Amino acid sequence: MxxxxxxxxxxxxxxxxxxxxxxxxxxxxxxxxxxxxxxxxxxxxxxxxxxxxxxxxxxxxxxxxxxxxxxSPGLTRKLTKKEHFLKSAGSYAVIAFKKGFAGGLSEVSGFLENREDGGFRVRLDAGKTVDFNFDDVARAKLDLEPGKEI
Missing domain, CATH: 3.30.300.70 (RimP-like superfamily, N-terminal)
Structure with a gap:
């Protein structure tokens, strides 16, 4: 196909x-x-x-x-491939991590960033960040930024 x-x-x-x-x-x-x-x-x-x-x-x-x-994949599209994360840098996303994620978090939302080492970072409110790799992700999707109108 x-x-x-x-x-x-x-x-x-x-x-x-x-x-x-x-x-x-x-x-x-x-x-x-x-x-x-x-x-x-x-x-x-x-x-x-x-x-x-x-x-x-x-x-x-x-x-x-x-x-x-x-x-179209839509505004709140699923991020199912590493390529989707790479192309979504700067976008607001909701990311659920696999059980046992080293950061101890189950889900975060914030702005995606690409790291130089091939991993990813999500920038949370108040300037905090969470670093992760694609293999840490259980599911993810782009989302509308809270408080922002379309």
Missing amino acids: RELLGPVLEREGVELYDLTMSANKRNSLFRIYINKPGGVTLAHCEAVSNQLSAVLDVEDMFPGSYTLEVS
Whole structure:
């Protein structure tokens, strides 16, 4: 699927943020999240959906029917890959740590920063910081900064 997506995304000037697939005997569901600096529009999603549908119909690589959903990852997107953290420096995030995280914290929220050693830092209120590595994260997502309007 990723191989089929590449040329379509390149033509539209967007990048793959995430891809999920699920299937049963009769139907396959593909959720494709696209992004680009400055954000994606409905027109981007529609163009990718139309082009990819045409490719999938020709390739006929999945038994039964399929449902294709193309969207932006959204303002409160999940951060599931190290690359997502790297590209989100300066953004406000909520991060839940795995049990036994050395800092003893279970969850923090603040502004993400990249560290020179490849790790990450979250800047909390009052100037405090928490350093962590990607492997310490149980789940994370971008969030709206408290008190700030969209």
